[in-house]
Structures are given as structure tokens and as C-alpha cells.
Amino acid sequence: MPGTRFPLEVQPRIPAELNRLSEVANDLVYSWDRSIRSLYHRLDRELWDGCGHNPKVFLRRVAQDRLDDAASDRSYMEDYRRVMAAYDAYREHRVHPELAEILDPSEDLIAYFCLEFGFHESFPIYSGGLGILAGDHCKAAGDLGLPFVAVGLLYQAGYFTQTIDGQGHQQVSYTRSHPHDLPVVPTLTESGQHLTLEIEFPGRTLRAQVWTAQAGHIKLYLLDTNIPGNTAQDRLITNQLYGGDREMRLQQELVLGVGGVRALRKLGVRPTVWHINEGHAAFQLLERCAYRMNEGMDYDSAMELVAAGTVFTTHTPVPAGHDIFDHHLMVKYLQPMASALGMDFDKLYALGLNSGDGFNMTSLALRCTRFHNGVSRVHGRVAAEMEQSIWPQIPHQENPIRHVTNGVHxxxxxxxxxxxxxxxxxxxxxxxxxxxxxxxxxxxxxxxxxxxxxxxxxxxxxxxxxxxxxxxxxxxxxxxxxxxxxxxxxxxxxxxxxxxxxxxxxxxxxxxxxxxxxxxxxxxxxxxxxxxxxxxxxxxxxxxxxxxxxxxxxxxxxxxxxxxxxxxxxxxxxxxxxxxxxxxxxxxxxxxxxxxxxxxxxxxxxxxxxxxxxxxxxxxxxxxxxxxxxxxxxxxxxxxxxxxxxxxxxxxxxxxxxxxxxxxxxxxxxxxxxxxxxxxxxxxxxxxxxxxxNAQRMVRDYVRDFYAPARDQRRKLEANGASLARELAAWKQRVRESWAGVRMELQVQPSAHLFHDDRLMLRVHGHLNGLAAGDVKLECLLGREVAGDEFKVEQIAELSAMGEENGATLFGIDLEAKLAGLQYYKLRMYPYNEAQSHRFEMGAMIWI
CATH class of the missing domain: 3.40.50.2000 (Glycogen Phosphorylase B;)
Structure with a gap:
């Protein structure tokens, strides 16, 4: 039929008796509370499905008589009041008693950064497992009453919609969403203006605005570059999840990492723990470090402080899941960051180097955080082996990567x-x-x-x-x-x-x-x-x-x-x-x-x-x-x-x-x-x-094993004008300068045969190349050989410094071997400082 189609949406007036339907449509609690969703689909199931289960859109399009009939329907109103009472009770819920002993809502706050969040099909800012996991993490954090905020991007087109044609070919289409269709509201400054921030891009300044999504107890802040004043190309940065070329992906990750930190700062939000969910948000580490340096700290001390308070979760062993950017892109976009950090670009670029070519965001995240985990027991082992180049001299079984097994909401x-x-x-x-x-x-x-x-x-x-x-x-x-x-x-x-x-x-x-x-x-x-x-x-x-x-x-x-x-x-x-x-x-x-x-x-x-x-x-x-x-x-x-x-x-x-x-x-x-x-x-x-x-168990594990230790470590390093952070950074620099010249040897080779009541007398000369005896630990590992060449450690004993001998530091122990029969022992030395988050975080170790 010829002619132009002009849209016209006839909206109902929500009866006063049902006015809270609009309130809960703007709270992502509906994404997991079926009783809330039932209040909408009972009014018009066909329309509910046609709106993609989106309550905000539904309320703009439902017929007036459906609402009026519901307002006079005793059964519906009883359910409505019951659902709203349950919603109010949920919003009043406080922190879970077990976690209240670990985190204090008046002092602690976790900031959780992710490139995608999967709360519900009506909020298309997710693609799959990573995003749905992030949504479940947020939901469980709210259920447990944690002090928690999340940061992501607000995509206009989100991820693609799929159809399959008659030949079995996947067909891709995108449906644009306007913020007024989504469960978000503008994030306002104290003066009532829509919060915007700026990020330095090559030859221009990018502006981003911030939106807030409420999800029960927690807030999700989402950044959006589709605003007047940006170039047409820059307005597309937050258009599509995992769309565009590598340069656009880099731009998205700068908006998330750098812009996300600036948004929280403008809002006066001061996290005590930062959680980076996959490497996409790792640029936040550099931004936070630059901020500390603006307060008067040197780079190394500032990075120690930033790293101590940050948890990093890696999600996949598949190489394609780890973003790697070419050198020329990094020079183009990160040169100003290098200047802000007071370093030449090659030093910054080295933070992302791994075994392959290019700048690896996972490597950046691992080097600049102190608490790292995979997402299952198997994956924790695999990730530790994959990323062993970050800690090159440490057996991968002992490097700092641990695991928290995922759970679902x-x-x-x-x-x-x-x-x-x-x-x-x-x-x-x-x-x-x-x-x-x-x-x-x-x-x-x-x-x-x-x-x-x-x-x-x-x-x-x-x-x-x-x-x-x-x-x-x-x-x-x-x-x-x-x-x-x-x-x-x-x-x-x-x-x-x-x-x-x-x-x-x-x-x-x-x-x-x-x-x-x-x-x-x-x-x-x-x-x-x-x-x-x-x-x-x-x-x-x-x-x-x-x-x-x-x-x-x-x-x-x-x-x-x-x-x-x-x-x-x-x-x-x-x-x-x-x-x-x-x-x-x-x-x-x-x-x-x-x-x-x-x-x-x-x-x-x-x-x-x-x-x-x-x-x-x-x-x-x-x-x-x-x-x-x-x-x-x-x-x-x-x-x-x-x-x-x-x-x-x-x-x-x-x-x-x-x-x-x-x-x-x-x-x-x-x-x-x-x-x-x-x-x-x-x-x-x-x-x-x-x-x-379930996701509550997962979040509890994060709180107990990662968030609380990261908070405590940051507080320890930050106390007294960050004196311990400065001392730790200076100590690490001394170790790095000396370690290549550190060596050790046995003073005398002990006998290979002992009786059960004999002791293994070990004496080791340590040539410390300017380091003190207190800067290192020397350990004896006893164990058996299993599965061919594998060495299974059964006992670890530390050798003590016994003074100087022949220009070296003498270490020794008279060790009672607890195992009977044939066994083996090994001797190793590594730098040690009790201020470290993990004893092997420097990645340095030598063996006899």
C-alpha cells in the first residue's frame, strides 16, 4: 500500500489503584520475580508476548479497559497488593547475617564492571553466558544485601536477533531500543542535570552520559555515547554489543573502564573493592592509578594500591575470548594514558604483553590486580597453566590464580x-x-x-x-x-x-x-x-x-x-x-x-x-x-x-x-x-x-575468599598515607634489580640414606646479590614421585638464616622427614615480603 506510515502510540492512563505497576516496571526485580511479571501478563498475555515481556512498553500499549477492569477485579487486586507487599519486604531486607560479619555496608562497597549484563530478555544488553552470569551475580548480591554497584554500557541495538531460514542459514537482525523503553532513568547530578563525563580520544574529546537501572537493592550504572556533540561514529560506540571492528571494541572498553571510573567518581561513589569481570574493563586499573598519582603518589606505589583492592575473574580458556589489540591501535589511544602515568609508552604496552602478538587485556588485568580466579575447579587449573608467563618462574599449580565455581540465580x-x-x-x-x-x-x-x-x-x-x-x-x-x-x-x-x-x-x-x-x-x-x-x-x-x-x-x-x-x-x-x-x-x-x-x-x-x-x-x-x-x-x-x-x-x-x-x-x-x-x-x-x-553460594565465596581479603589488603597498604604501599613498591624494585644475580648451592650434599630417627641436615649458601636474608624464603619440599615424573609434595619446611659464611648467607635446617621409604626433596628460594597479597606475586623463584 503506498504512503508513509507514521507511528502513533495511544497510551492508557494508569488507574491510581495500580500506579505501582509503573514503579516496579523500572525495577529489575521483575526480571526474577515471576509474581511481578504475572501482574502484567494477566492483563493481556498476547500483548505481553508481543512486547518482548517488557513491562514499560506493555504499560504504554495496554488497553485502558484492561487496566480499568483489573482495578475493579477483587482477585487481581488481592494479588496486586500481595505482590507489592512482598516487593516492599524485599526492598527492606538487610545484609545476610553470615556476610554482615565480613562486610560493613556503612564502610564497604563492591564495584562490579562487566561489558554485558543479562537480567532479562526485555533488557537486551547481553549476548550469552558471561552476561547472564553477571546478571545473576548482581541479583544474588542484592538478595544477600551486599553493598554493591555495577557498571556497564547501555547498548541501543544490543546483541542480534536470530532467525534461521529454510536452508539452515542463521539470519541476523538488530532491534534498536530507546532508553525510554528500558528499565533505566537518567543519572542526575546534584544540580539535577543528566550526568555526563569526558574521555580523551585521539584528536577529540568523547562525551558519555550515564543511566541508572535499579535492581532491587543494587544500582547498575550504564554509559551511553549516543548523545549530541559526539561525532556520528562516536555515537555508535555503544550501539551494538560485540559489533564493529577491533578499534570499536577498544573504544568500548575505554568507555567502560575509564568512563566507568569517572562516572563513579562524579557520583561520589567510593568503592573499597573493585571486581573486573573479564578483561574488557581492565583499563579502569590505569585510570585509577593515574588518579592516585594526581594525589601525589609515584606510579609503582599507586599501582600497588590499586592492584591490592581489585579482583579479576577470567571466564574462558578459548583464545578468542581474550581481547588482543594491535600495537598501532594502542599507540593511537593509550599514549595520553602513558603520559598521565608518567611512563614511556613501551612500559605501558609491556603490561599487556603475553606469549602472542599484541596487547592482551587479560594480561593487563592479571599484572595489575592481586586477586584472580577462574570460574570452576577445572578452569582454575587451566587458567593458571595458560597464564603462567605472568609469573614465569612459579610452578603453575602454585601461581595466584584460584577459582570460584559459578552459580545461577x-x-x-x-x-x-x-x-x-x-x-x-x-x-x-x-x-x-x-x-x-x-x-x-x-x-x-x-x-x-x-x-x-x-x-x-x-x-x-x-x-x-x-x-x-x-x-x-x-x-x-x-x-x-x-x-x-x-x-x-x-x-x-x-x-x-x-x-x-x-x-x-x-x-x-x-x-x-x-x-x-x-x-x-x-x-x-x-x-x-x-x-x-x-x-x-x-x-x-x-x-x-x-x-x-x-x-x-x-x-x-x-x-x-x-x-x-x-x-x-x-x-x-x-x-x-x-x-x-x-x-x-x-x-x-x-x-x-x-x-x-x-x-x-x-x-x-x-x-x-x-x-x-x-x-x-x-x-x-x-x-x-x-x-x-x-x-x-x-x-x-x-x-x-x-x-x-x-x-x-x-x-x-x-x-x-x-x-x-x-x-x-x-x-x-x-x-x-x-x-x-x-x-x-x-x-x-x-x-x-x-x-x-546457586548464585548466592557463588557470591558468598567471593565475599569470603576475595572481596574481604582485597579490602583488607588495600586498607593495610593505604594506611598512614599509603606508607606500606610505597615500601612494598620500593622493595619490589630492589628485588627486580637484584634477582637475576641471585643464586644458591648446597654447602655439602647430604647422604641419600637416613634411618627413621635421623635428621636431614641441610646447609645452603645463598648469594643474594645485595638483598638481605629477610627478603627471601628458602624452602625444602619433600615428596614422592607419582605418575611418571610428577613430584607430589607432602611436606614443606623453611630453612633459617644462620649468618654469613664465605661471602654468602648460610641457610640451614635439621629436618625430620615424616615420610618413610623412598622419597625426594627439592630446594627453592623466592622473594618474600609479608606486605604482599600473594607470596608468589612477583613470579620469581630459583631452584637448586
């Missing part, structure tokens, strides 16, 4: 039906999320009741799969006959089909295609009419990740193959809403990463807390979560297997488990209509996941 991902059941049968369960023993009470729930809830959730998922698939196929021109074949297992409420789910980012290391390592066998397994099984796939591939997009096409091609049609489903448009449906509705959650590249894998945790049974490679969180009775684990083959052989072996394991364990267990019916053995598995999954892998 239970209230966000636990199905409403389970919440209702817990409210009915489990007293005060919300306060028992960290109590493993408490969750044994799930055994008190009758199996038939438990299974009826799971079956209802599965039917909801299958209905969603059908609706999504029909719309997807009709748009792509698929015939009605083919669509009926595709959906034949989805439409019969009485058809109890085993549902397996695989949903995550389509990256090659996640091996979405491993299920098809033997297509004929898989077709036979899924094609058993007596024991039907289906697999639902969903996920996005980055627009630049062509191998990942090929995986999507591979799954699509199998889904329309005659052997798999109606058995394999590929859903488009993966977002948090679809993820919630899948993790609450599947029977089995599949995960097949290439070990050890799965840093955590939190989707399996979301499924597990809903009673889905995990079948996964023993990597990431599942290496810790698998107990032997709560799911199935695929043991990864070691490096002696070639890539193809490893893929084939693990693929065989996967199909063997599905064919010989999963399906028989699921269909082991005793005339009751369901498998009691399966319910036992499902309950074990829920019992083991809820208390151990």
Missing part, C-alpha cells in the same frame, strides 16, 4: 511450579539455599506429585517448541504436510516422550555435532516407536563465527532429514525466555564440550536445579557437580588421543549412555505411568544442584 531459573511446591512443602526454603542437608527433604515429596509437576513443565516446553517451529517453518515456506510430520510427537498430551535438550552458543569447541558422530546409530536410537526420544537444539553463533554458523546448518540439515524429521528440532531466536523454557522442561540436559575448554557451563546448573538430569563431559562445573547418582558423566580422553579419535571415542560414550542407560531408565515403568528410578535420578539432580551451584 535460583529465583530466575527455577520454574514457578517448583517454587509453589516448595512454598507448600518446604518451610523457609528461601533461607536454606546454602544448606546442603536441608535439601534432602526433597525425598519427602511423593514421587507421583514430583513427576506430575515435571510432566506439566515438559508439556509447556513441547507446546512452545511446536509454536516456535510452526511459525518458523511457515515463514520459510515449508508445506503443512512436512510441518505435521515435524510436530507429530509434540501435539499429543498423552505421548510421554523422552526430551533431551542442547542449548548454548554455537561455538565449535562446544561440539554440538558430536551427537551425529554415528548418524545411523542415532537414527536407530531415536526411531524406536516403543521408547520415543527427541532432541531440541537452540543457540546462536556470532555473526563473524562462520564455523559456528556451519554447526547450525548441520543441525538444521539433520532436522529435516527423513531419518530425523520429528526427532531433531532446531529452534531459532534463542534468548533468556526460551532458555527458561528449555531448562525447566527437558528430561536430559546434554553438554559435549571439548575438554578442558568449558570454563563453567551454567546452563547445566539451571537444568539441574529444575530436576533435569545432566549428561555431560566431565568439564567445567559438572566435574564438581557429578556425584555418580545424579546424572551421567563422559570421561574426557587425554591428550594422547588425536583430535578425531578423541571425538569418536567420546561420541561413542555419549550414544552408549543414551542407548543403554538414559532411555532404559526413563522407560523402566512399573505400571505406575512413570519411572521411579528416573524420579530418584531427578531428585538427586535437584538436591545436588540447588545448594551447591
Amino acid at each position: 535460583l529465583q530466575t531459573f527455577l520454574a514457578r511450579e517448583w517454587i509453589s511446591l516448595f512454598d507448600l512443602r518446604l518451610d523457609d526454603w528461601r533461607n536454606e539455599l546454602l544448606n546442603e542437608d536441608y535439601w534432602q527433604r526433597l525425598e519427602d515429596i511423593p514421587d507421583y506429585h514430583y513427576w506430575s509437576i515435571h510432566k506439566a513443565l515438559k508439556q509447556q516446553l513441547l507446546q512452545r517448541v511446536q509454536d516456535t517451529l510452526v511459525a518458523q517453518q511457515q515463514r520459510n515456506g515449508t508445506s503443512d504436510a512436512v510441518v505435521r510430520r515435524m510436530t507429530r510427537h509434540l501435539v499429543d498430551d498423552d505421548n510421554d516422550v523422552l526430551v533431551m535438550g542442547f542449548a548454548r552458543r554455537f561455538a565449535t569447541y562446544k561440539r554440538a555435532g558430536m551427537l551425529f558422530s554415528d548418524p545411523q546409530r542415532l537414527a536407530r536410537i531415536l526411531g524406536n516407536a516403543e521408547r520415543p526420544a527427541i532432541i531440541v537444539f537452540a543457540g546462536k553463533a556470532h555473526p563473524s563465527d562462520h564455523p559456528g554458523q556451519q554447526l547450525i546448518k548441520l543441525i538444521h540439515d539433520y532436522s529435516v532429514h527423513p531419518d530425523f524429521i520429528g526427532k531433531i528440532f532446531l529452534l531459532e531466536g534463542y534468548d533468556m525466555a526460551l532458555a527458561r523454557s528449555m531448562v525447566t522442561g527437558v528430561d536430559v540436559w546434554l553438554n559435549t564440550p571439548e575438554y578442558p575448554l568449558e570454563a563453567s557451563g551454567t546452563s547445566g546448573q539451571k537444568a539441574g536445579l529444575n530436576g533435569a538430569v545432566n549428561l555431560s563431559v566431565l568439564d567445567g562445573w559438572w566435574d564438581e557437580g557429578y556425584t555418580g547418582d545424579n546424572g551421567w558423566g563422559i570421561t574426557p580422553r587425554d591428550e594422547h588421543f588425536g583430535h578425531e579419535q578423541r571425538q569418536q571415542e567420546e561420541g561413542n560414550d555419549l550414544l552408549n549412555i543414551i542407548e543403554h542407560e538414559v532411555i532404559p531408565t526413563y522407560y523402566q515403568r512399573d505400571g505406575s505411568g512413570y519411572s521411579h528410578q528416573w524420579v530418584t535420578l531427578s531428585k538427586a539432580s535437584m538436591k545436588s544442584t540447588i545448594p551447591r551451584f
Whole structure:
């Protein structure tokens, strides 16, 4: 039809009785409180879905009569008042008693920086796991009442929206969001002006404005460069998450790191601990250091102070997940920062050097922080080995990288039906999320009741799969006959089909295609009419990740193959809403990463807390979560297997488990209509996941093991005019100047044979090259040889300084060996100062 379409939005007037609907629409509590969201979708479910579950947009478009009817509906108003009372009670909640003994809200504040935050599908400033983890971290921090603020960027287009065409090709589109559509308000200065700040860019000054999102107890500050006065190109810096070229990524990270610090400073927010979630925000370290130098400190002392109060979390072993910038870009953008830090550019550039070319943001973060962690036990070990060049002389097993295993926000991902059941049968369960023993009470729930809830959730998922698939196929021109074949297992409420789910980012290391390592066998397994099984796939591939997009096409091609049609489903448009449906509705959650590249894998945790049974490679969180009775684990083959052989072996394991364990267990019916053995598995999954892998446990671990130590270390170095920070910096400089000339040797080689009551007499000459005996520690490590050449330490003893001898410092110990039989000992020396955050933070060590 010819002519221009002009938009016109007719908005209702919110009845006074319902005026708080607007209030909670601007509080991200709605992202995890289903009772709040229900107040909107009960008014108009179709409109709610059409608005992308966005309460602000919904309230602008809902019909006036729907609101008026609700205001006079006794049932709705009773629920409205109950929900608002619960919301008010939540907002009044104070810090968790256990954490109140560690953090003082009147003095402490954690500032959490991340490039993306995944709170809800209506707030599209996230792409996947990193962002959703950041959102869960914020939610749990609020639940626990922590003094906490978060800092990120406000994207206009966010991450892309995905469709899949009839040939299996991912199609990318972007939907722009205006701040008035999002749960944000302008951040105001004391004079009532919208807060803006400036950042020095090459040949120009960039301006950014700040928005505030309320999320229960915490605030999220988001920076936005789309403002008048910036160039057209600069206004696009905060347009798209993970879009543009490397220069735009560098610009985004400068806005986040440098601009984020300046925003907090302008607001008078003074964090006592800074948490950098992935390397994107690491430029904040340089900005904070420059600020300290403006107060009169030298660079080395200022950096000691900054590093002591900062926690850095690295999230992936995959090289593509670590930002690396070319030298010419760094010169272009960081030369002014080098001048502000009083150093030549090469010294600043060296902070980001690693084994490869370019400036590595992870290396910058590790060198300029003192508290570092991976996100699972396996990942902590892998990250320590990957980053050992930061501490070159330290065995990677002992370097400062530790781990906090990720957890997920239970209230966000636990199905409403389970919440209702817990409210009915489990007293005060919300306060028992960290109590493993408490969750044994799930055994008190009758199996038939438990299974009826799971079956209802599965039917909801299958209905969603059908609706999504029909719309997807009709748009792509698929015939009605083919669509009926595709959906034949989805439409019969009485058809109890085993549902397996695989949903995550389509990256090659996640091996979405491993299920098809033997297509004929898989077709036979899924094609058993007596024991039907289906697999639902969903996920996005980055627009630049062509191998990942090929995986999507591979799954699509199998889904329309005659052997798999109606058995394999590929859903488009993966977002948090679809993820919630899948993790609450599947029977089995599949995960097949290439070990050890799965840093955590939190989707399996979301499924597990809903009673889905995990079948996964023993990597990431599942290496810790698998107990032997709560799911199935695929043991990864070691490096002696070639890539193809490893893929084939693990693929065989996967199909063997599905064919010989999963399906028989699921269909082991005793005339009751369901498998009691399966319910036992499902309950074990829920019992083991809820208390151990929820986000409150994760945040508690950060508070106890990272935030509190970082706060204490910063306070110690900052006291008395930062005298200890200055002393530590000067000491490190002396060590760096001397260490290359430090050496040691045994005075006399002790006998290799002792009787059980003899002592090992060790005397070592230390040539300290100007250092004092108190500047070093000399240790003897005793242990056994295991697994070939590996040395397992069983005992560590420190040698004491015994004076000077022949121009060297004599160290000695008369050591009682606690082990019997054949053993070995080693001798090492490293610089030591009790003011350090970690004894090996200098990365220096020598051995005899």
C-alpha cells in the first residue's frame, strides 16, 4: 500500500489503584520475580508476548479497559497488593547475617564492571553466558544485601536477533531500543542535570552520559555515547554489543573502564573493592592509578594500591575470548594514558604483553590486580597453566590464580511450579539455599506429585517448541504436510516422550555435532516407536563465527532429514525466555564440550536445579557437580588421543549412555505411568544442584575468599598515607634489580640414606646479590614421585638464616622427614615480603 506510515502510540492512563505497576516496571526485580511479571501478563498475555515481556512498553500499549477492569477485579487486586507487599519486604531486607560479619555496608562497597549484563530478555544488553552470569551475580548480591554497584554500557541495538531460514542459514537482525523503553532513568547530578563525563580520544574529546537501572537493592550504572556533540561514529560506540571492528571494541572498553571510573567518581561513589569481570574493563586499573598519582603518589606505589583492592575473574580458556589489540591501535589511544602515568609508552604496552602478538587485556588485568580466579575447579587449573608467563618462574599449580565455581540465580531459573511446591512443602526454603542437608527433604515429596509437576513443565516446553517451529517453518515456506510430520510427537498430551535438550552458543569447541558422530546409530536410537526420544537444539553463533554458523546448518540439515524429521528440532531466536523454557522442561540436559575448554557451563546448573538430569563431559562445573547418582558423566580422553579419535571415542560414550542407560531408565515403568528410578535420578539432580551451584553460594565465596581479603589488603597498604604501599613498591624494585644475580648451592650434599630417627641436615649458601636474608624464603619440599615424573609434595619446611659464611648467607635446617621409604626433596628460594597479597606475586623463584 503506498504512503508513509507514521507511528502513533495511544497510551492508557494508569488507574491510581495500580500506579505501582509503573514503579516496579523500572525495577529489575521483575526480571526474577515471576509474581511481578504475572501482574502484567494477566492483563493481556498476547500483548505481553508481543512486547518482548517488557513491562514499560506493555504499560504504554495496554488497553485502558484492561487496566480499568483489573482495578475493579477483587482477585487481581488481592494479588496486586500481595505482590507489592512482598516487593516492599524485599526492598527492606538487610545484609545476610553470615556476610554482615565480613562486610560493613556503612564502610564497604563492591564495584562490579562487566561489558554485558543479562537480567532479562526485555533488557537486551547481553549476548550469552558471561552476561547472564553477571546478571545473576548482581541479583544474588542484592538478595544477600551486599553493598554493591555495577557498571556497564547501555547498548541501543544490543546483541542480534536470530532467525534461521529454510536452508539452515542463521539470519541476523538488530532491534534498536530507546532508553525510554528500558528499565533505566537518567543519572542526575546534584544540580539535577543528566550526568555526563569526558574521555580523551585521539584528536577529540568523547562525551558519555550515564543511566541508572535499579535492581532491587543494587544500582547498575550504564554509559551511553549516543548523545549530541559526539561525532556520528562516536555515537555508535555503544550501539551494538560485540559489533564493529577491533578499534570499536577498544573504544568500548575505554568507555567502560575509564568512563566507568569517572562516572563513579562524579557520583561520589567510593568503592573499597573493585571486581573486573573479564578483561574488557581492565583499563579502569590505569585510570585509577593515574588518579592516585594526581594525589601525589609515584606510579609503582599507586599501582600497588590499586592492584591490592581489585579482583579479576577470567571466564574462558578459548583464545578468542581474550581481547588482543594491535600495537598501532594502542599507540593511537593509550599514549595520553602513558603520559598521565608518567611512563614511556613501551612500559605501558609491556603490561599487556603475553606469549602472542599484541596487547592482551587479560594480561593487563592479571599484572595489575592481586586477586584472580577462574570460574570452576577445572578452569582454575587451566587458567593458571595458560597464564603462567605472568609469573614465569612459579610452578603453575602454585601461581595466584584460584577459582570460584559459578552459580545461577535460583529465583530466575527455577520454574514457578517448583517454587509453589516448595512454598507448600518446604518451610523457609528461601533461607536454606546454602544448606546442603536441608535439601534432602526433597525425598519427602511423593514421587507421583514430583513427576506430575515435571510432566506439566515438559508439556509447556513441547507446546512452545511446536509454536516456535510452526511459525518458523511457515515463514520459510515449508508445506503443512512436512510441518505435521515435524510436530507429530509434540501435539499429543498423552505421548510421554523422552526430551533431551542442547542449548548454548554455537561455538565449535562446544561440539554440538558430536551427537551425529554415528548418524545411523542415532537414527536407530531415536526411531524406536516403543521408547520415543527427541532432541531440541537452540543457540546462536556470532555473526563473524562462520564455523559456528556451519554447526547450525548441520543441525538444521539433520532436522529435516527423513531419518530425523520429528526427532531433531532446531529452534531459532534463542534468548533468556526460551532458555527458561528449555531448562525447566527437558528430561536430559546434554553438554559435549571439548575438554578442558568449558570454563563453567551454567546452563547445566539451571537444568539441574529444575530436576533435569545432566549428561555431560566431565568439564567445567559438572566435574564438581557429578556425584555418580545424579546424572551421567563422559570421561574426557587425554591428550594422547588425536583430535578425531578423541571425538569418536567420546561420541561413542555419549550414544552408549543414551542407548543403554538414559532411555532404559526413563522407560523402566512399573505400571505406575512413570519411572521411579528416573524420579530418584531427578531428585538427586535437584538436591545436588540447588545448594551447591546457586548464585548466592557463588557470591558468598567471593565475599569470603576475595572481596574481604582485597579490602583488607588495600586498607593495610593505604594506611598512614599509603606508607606500606610505597615500601612494598620500593622493595619490589630492589628485588627486580637484584634477582637475576641471585643464586644458591648446597654447602655439602647430604647422604641419600637416613634411618627413621635421623635428621636431614641441610646447609645452603645463598648469594643474594645485595638483598638481605629477610627478603627471601628458602624452602625444602619433600615428596614422592607419582605418575611418571610428577613430584607430589607432602611436606614443606623453611630453612633459617644462620649468618654469613664465605661471602654468602648460610641457610640451614635439621629436618625430620615424616615420610618413610623412598622419597625426594627439592630446594627453592623466592622473594618474600609479608606486605604482599600473594607470596608468589612477583613470579620469581630459583631452584637448586
